[in-house]
Every structure is written in structure tokens, then in C-alpha cells.
Amino acid sequence: MRPLLFIFYCLIFTLVCSPCWSAQENNGTAAGAVSEQTSTPSSEAADASPQATVFPGVSEVVSRLATLNNNTASTSTQLDEITALEQTKDNLDKVMERQKTLDQRLKELGDPEQWSFERLLETRSVLVGQLGNLKAIFETLSTKLTTLDNLRNQWQQRKIFWVEWKAYLTKENTEFPAAEFDRADEKIAALLKQIADASGKLIAVQQQVVLIQDGNEATVRHIDTALKNLRSQIFKKTARSFASSTFYAQFNTELNQQVKDNFNLVQWYRTSYLHDYWWVTVMQLILALVLAVNLRKHRKKDDASQWNILFRHPWAAGLFVAFATLSPLYKAPPLAWTFYLLVISVIAASILVAGIVPERRHAMLVWLLAFIYLISMFLQVIGLPLPFLRLYLVVLSLIGIPLLARMCLLSRRNKDSWQLIIGQRIGIIVLTISLIAQLGGYSTLSLRLVDSAIKTVFVLLMVYMVMRLTQGGIDYLLGHPWVQSWKFFKIFGSRLARRINHFIVGALFIYGMLYTVQIWGGSDSVTTTWLAVKDFGVTVGEVELTLSTVIMVVMIMYLAFSLSWFMRSLFDVEIVGPRYMDSGLRDSLKTLLHYIIISCGLLLTLGSLGIGLQSFAVIAGALGIGIGFGLQNIVNNFVSGLILLFERPIKLGDRIILDGEWAIVRKIGLRSTVIETYNQAEIIVPNSQLISEKVTNLTHSNSRARITIDVGVAYGEDIERVLAILKEEAKNNPTVLKYPEPSPLFVAFGASSLDFKLRIWLENFDQSLDVKSDLSVAIYKRFDQEGISIPFPQRDLHLRSVSDNVWEKWRGPKTPVNSEPAFPVENDHQANTDNQQAETEQQEGDSGMRPGDTTEIDTEQTGEKG
Structure with missing residues (x-):
């Protein structure tokens, strides 16, 4: 018992004392770590650790002071770099000048x-x-201030370390060089003061930036309020009606002076803006010049392509392309600068559109709209007072309504496109509403309606021109002889152009819609409009379908299908993969690659919709239940399709016999396989049928084929001569393989002929019918030259009844029934049989059969030679 009690007490003692031992061990480890950390003279971590309980000895004071001096110098250099605000000051000076x-x-x-x-x-x-x-400058200053705060904290911790180290040595009654500690304290204090001064300078600049920001934000809020008021006044009466005398009293000298003042306020030439964006203007001019010169150089007189209009008007095309593509590089252009860009773009676009339209009156309509648009923009730029602007809109409506009505009537009479007729009718409606609104005093509604309608028309024209020029450019580029020298572009160039055009049309359509929404919604830019409408949508369960999500989903799937088509096309032209790769294997890889790319696109689509992969567990469960109830055939066909792709018992282009039908494999799909019969009828076969049932594949491992030609010659011909002729004719045909060599065989003594078979081998199964026909013709001609006859079966005819008129013309008067037969017979038995038949026929004639009734002919093969 004593040994057991001793062991029991030892266990209790171990359990009680083990936490204490662990705590002591942890403390010892921590102390050791601190000691190790502080034992290095160059360690900055020890200087920055005011929580350390073990300080270094006196011997390390000098070395640590030297390290402190080095760190002070490097930090001072860093402070000089931080406080060097040359670039920031330059940017700030420019901003301040602009702000002024x-x-x-x-x-x-x-x-x-x-x-x-x-x-x-x-x-x-x-x-x-x-x-x-200002925000960019503020963020730069904030980053520098954050760096200064980190430096301040680090040096304050170093200062605390030196102070506590000095106190520790004093407490331990250890002699130490106090001057060294005082020097360290002075250096740290001087550096902290330098950091504080730098922070003060940056904070002063930051406060200045914040002050300007606050003022600008207040102005923006004021402008937003004014815009909101204008939008809210669209359907309100904001002016006097034309029937009021007060309206006409506004036209006085003060109104004329206001027109002059507003015109003088326009910044027709802003030096600062041109100084910032001169490079964009230079790029536009260079691009326009290069395009114009090249179009004139490659001009073709009889070109009927979409580029024909560019060759006829090269300068207009160059200016339109240059200003339409590079104008977005201007950031926040002044109203006058925007007007300059619009003048050039609208005139160039009008020249091109007027050259495309089929009739002169359509071109006149284009120029009329361009003129009205530019006049309206000019009046907005100069800030024409409201009374004059209202008069302008009334005059515009009074002239435009009958003019558009006349053009609409001519368009209907000449059966123009329905889009043009509808556009003209919409224009009449807009001008009519504008006229009524102006006369009634709803000036804001009238202004916004006419302005937005005109801008929308030109946005549509611009989008149409860009779309047409882009499509023509892609077709021209992919149709270039150098590009067509590549096999891929020669075969798939038109399809690639069509896919690129579809993508560009979609992008231009979205941009045009956003621009139209910006015009009618009164936004300041397309970006602002997009930010406002991109989150518009509905929520279905946990999935939020917004406009941006839908566009993203459509774009991902379109790019996935396009990428799949592109990769499969590269396989078709043998750019991807070895050139000696089998066509069936190439088709299998194409199909698998298509499934992989589409699956990745589907996963990206689900990710953009916010559907995680964990949701597939529910889908898999539902799919399992569906398979158990009624989707066995679909899954069976799907798995069979995968087996066909991997095992490849049949492949694309194979010649097979299925249900007695000869056919060619055209496509192996996910669920079914398409085969084409020799009469070009397509049969859709489920994949499971090709796996579970017997299928004869004539070209599975090779495309060789053996064909047999049956030949019969008359009895008495030389058999050896016939065999030699058959073999010679087979060898003379260049399509017949030399090995295995042709094999003529004598197979049977036929009823009418000596039967032979000619067996030959062909390299390609597709040649079998043509070769068989050519050889048969050659054998027939050779037999004819050699005097070898080809027999045909003999027949004896027995006439049961014949018309009396025919009989008399052929054999004379008809013989009595009991007389000798008109035709010789082989024996007496045959004669008796014929007599009985004649008596029967005579009885039938007595019963009502008349001459001229149908004659029945009984044929019997005799086996005699011809």
C-alpha cells in the first residue's frame, strides 16, 4: 500500500505545482527575450520599448548614443523630404490660381x-x-502627416526609454556618464521640435485646402439646389404668357444691356485651360491630318463599301474621328470650349451623314437640324435672356411644324423608311407641345423639351456614324490582303468581324442610352448618370438584379461564347495543336474546351450575381430528385456524350451504318449526335443509342475500304483470260491500291453465266462508288474489245389470250380449239396443258370476255444461252 500512496501523493503534487512551473517558465522566457533584445547595442526595439524591465548596463551608453545620433540624422533627412513641398506647392499654386x-x-x-x-x-x-x-492635395498632405505622427510616437518612446534608463542606473547607485544622457535628451527634444514644426506647416496648408474645399462644396450645393429647382419647375408656369402685356413690357434697353453683359461674361478664350490641355488639341489635329491624307491617298472611285463616304470627304472624316474619339480627354471644359468642339464635330458629321442619305431633301433636313442645334447651343453659351429665348423658340416652332409636316408628307409619298417618318412625326409633336407651352407661360418645359430633343437627335446621329465607321473600319482591316494571307482570317475573318461589330454595337447602344438619359435627366456627365442608374433594379430572393449586374452578366457570357468560338476556330485551322492531330481528336478537344470555357463563364456569372458555390448543394439535391423521377434519359445521354468524346468509338467525319442507313457523323453534341445520310437528310440520334447499340463504323481506325465488283461471262469463254483482264483493268485504275493487290476470283457456275468477283482496296472510302463505276465501264469496254460476251437471262413467252384482231394480223385466222397449237411445245404433256388452257379461255370468252381485253403473259426461265 505504501508504494501506491507514494505514487498518489506524487500525482497530486504534480497537478498542483504544474501551473506554477509553467508561469515561471513563461516569465523566464520573456525575461530572456528582453535580455536578448536589449543586449544588442544597435537594437532600436529596445530603445522604443518603455515597458522593458531589464535595462542594459553602463557599458552600452556610448554605443547606444552613437546609434541614436545616426537615427537622428536619418530622421532629420526624412523630415526634410517630407517638408519639401515643391511639387505640392506647385500643384497648390495652380489650384489657387484656378480658384482665384x-x-x-x-x-x-x-x-x-x-x-x-x-x-x-x-x-x-x-x-x-x-x-x-484639392482632394488629391489633401490626401498627399494627410499621408505626410500620418508619417510625422508615426515618427513622433517612435521618438517619444525613445525619450521615455532614456529617461527610465537613467532613473534605473540612479536607483542602482551605478556610476554613469550623465552628460551622455543629457546629450541624448537634447537630440531627441530637438528632433521632436523639428517634427512638430513640420507638422505645423503641413497642417497650415491642409487647413487652407480645407477652407477652399468648404467654399467650393458650398457653391456646388447651391448649384445643385438651383438645378433641383429648375427640374422641379419643368411642369410649372414660370413666365408670363404671350397674351399678357407684362411679357412685352420686358423688351427695353435694360434687356438689351443684359444681352451685352452676358455676352461679355463668356470666356471665349481661357489661357489656363488651353495651357493644361494643349496636348489633346495637338493630338486631335495630328490625327485628323493623318487620316485625311491617308484617305485621299487610297481613294477609290468605284468603291461601294462603307468606307466610300470617307474617301469622298476625307477632311470631314478625319476631323470627325479625331474629335469624336479624343474629346473625352478634356476634363470639365468651359462652355465656350465645348461649343467649339461641337461646331467642328457637328459640321463634320453633317457632311458625312448628308453624303450617306439617298435623297437631297434628307440631306437638307440633316443640315437644318445641324444649324438649329448650333444656334441653340450658341444662345445657351451667351446666356440669352429668357424673353428673347422664348421668342426664338416660338419662331422655331412656327417654322419647323409646317416644314416637318411637308417633309413627312413627301416621305410617306416616296415610301421612305418608317424610322424617318416616325422621327418627323415626333418632331412635329415636340414642336407643337413647345409652342403651346411657350404661349401659355411654361417656358422651362418648352426649353428643356426642344433642347433635349435636338441633342437626342444628334446623339443618335453621332452613334450611328461611329457605329458605321467602326464596322467599316473592322471590315476594311480584316479584308486587307496582308491580313487575308493568314489562314485564320481568310476562313473566319467575316465571322470575327461580325462578333466584334456586335460587341461594339452593344457598347455604343449603352453609351447612347446613358447619354440620352443624361440629356433628359439633366445630369452633368455620363459618369454621373451611370452612377445614378447602375444600382437600379429588383431583388429576387437573395439575388439583387441591378442594371450594372445585368450588363456584366451579358458581357461575361458573350465574351465566354466568343472566346470559345475563337479557340475552336484556331483548332479548325490547325493553329492550336499538332498538325498531324486526328480530326476526331481535334473535334473532341474542341467540344471539351467549349464546355470548360462556358462553365467558367457560368461560374463568373453566378459570382457577379452574388450566388455562392454553396448554393449548388441545393441545386444538386433538386437535380438528384429530378433525375430519379424523370431525367434518367437526359443524364444517360449526357454521360454517353462524354464517353463518345473520351473513348471516341465514333468521331466527326466517320462513315457509319446505323439501322441499315449509311451516314456521315457531322456533330457530336452534349445530348445527341447529328448524322447526315447520303441523300443529305440529317438524323438526330441520342448519344445513349450510339453507346448501347451496335453501330458499324466503316472508318473507325482507318479510311480504307474494299469493294467487290460482280461480273458474269458467257459459257465457253476462257476463264484464265477473263481473270487476267479483270486484274489488268484494276491495276490500270490509279485510285486502286497496289497493296493489297487486286484479287479476281471465279466463284460459281451460274444459271446463265460464269460468275466472277473482282476485289480491290481503296485508300478512301468516299471513292468507292466512283471507282466501282469507272472499273465497271472499263471492264465492259475491254470485254467488248476482246470479244467476250456478257450473257443475259432467256425467257419463253406463253400467251393465254389475245385479241382476235391482233391474232389475225400476226398469225392469220384463229385455229380451232382442238387443232394443233400455234406455238411449238417441248413435249406432249405441255401440249395437253396448253389445250386445256385454250378450252378454259374459250369458255371464259363465251361467258363474256371480249376481244381487246387485257392479255396475261406467263414467263418461264429456260436457262438457255443467248
């Missing part, structure tokens, strides 16, 4: 509530750009 000009401009324009809609959008765009520049 902007403030002066805002002061000249006065209250935003009195501005036009276009001027509000222009000023807001400039302010937003200015806020972006």
Missing part, C-alpha cells in the same frame, strides 16, 4: 438661381474638377 479665377467668375455671374441650365452644369463640372484637385 473661378471665384472671380462666380462673382461676375451672380446668383446661380438666375443662371441657365447649361451654365449651371458647366460651372458645377468645373467646381467638381477643382474639388478633385
